[in-house]
Amino acid sequence: MAKARHQGIHRPPVLRWLAFQTGIVILIGLAFLFKSTVASYSAFLGGFIFVLPNAYFARKAFRHAGARSAKQIVSSFYQGEAGKLILCAVLFTMAFKWIQPLDVAALFLTFAIMLVTNWLTPLLASGGPQRS
Template identity: 65%
Template sequence: MTTMKTNAIRRPPLGKWFAFQAGVILLMGLVFWIKSPVAAYSALLGGIIFFLPNVYFALKAFRYSGARAAKQIMGSFYKGETGKLILCAILFTVVFKSIKPLDVAALFLTFAIMLVTNWLTPVVFGGKTQQS
């Protein structure tokens, strides 16, 4: 009797990834605290503007797994990305309209650093995934 080993697509370790990214956001807040409290909370807001839509995307995108769910997977990725962009725009709008004073440079710099962090997070964790 032979046993077949399946090469199932594994889900990324989202909990670890999000914890790492939250740590980077807190670190950015501490770094900007050196400049001023306004820069610190602006940096935290920039990180949150990135983080919350990213969590939304991940929850939508990784709802389904397996080859049989290919259509649902593609649909959930598109819906997740669309929702992420809309949520990001809403959060930027809310912050710019309601938070005064605001250090725009700290906000955008942290947002940009979080974009790079998002690309590097799988590398930091060695590309390892977990079973669903």
């Protein structure tokens, strides 16, 4: 009789996803070089204003695993999301206060592209839908 294989919940490949998102930010920033250097570094800022808080969330949210850690997992997700929102606000504030000149359109467009990319990252970075 064959042994039953344990099918646990696997952690998502978060580092691969963050690397993929960072690559997208770099491509967008380089593409904005065709407009201007200000647009290019503004695009980099907009992308990293998205990626850095996302990395914080991933670190916070996926540090616990297992059914016995369910309360800590839920708590970590809430803390990670709150921290991500606060970090976004702080980073946007810093960009607007300290970076001059700034191409606001490039900054927000890149941030918006990264929001959409975030929804698609599990499919794009993993080569297809995740199997359960």
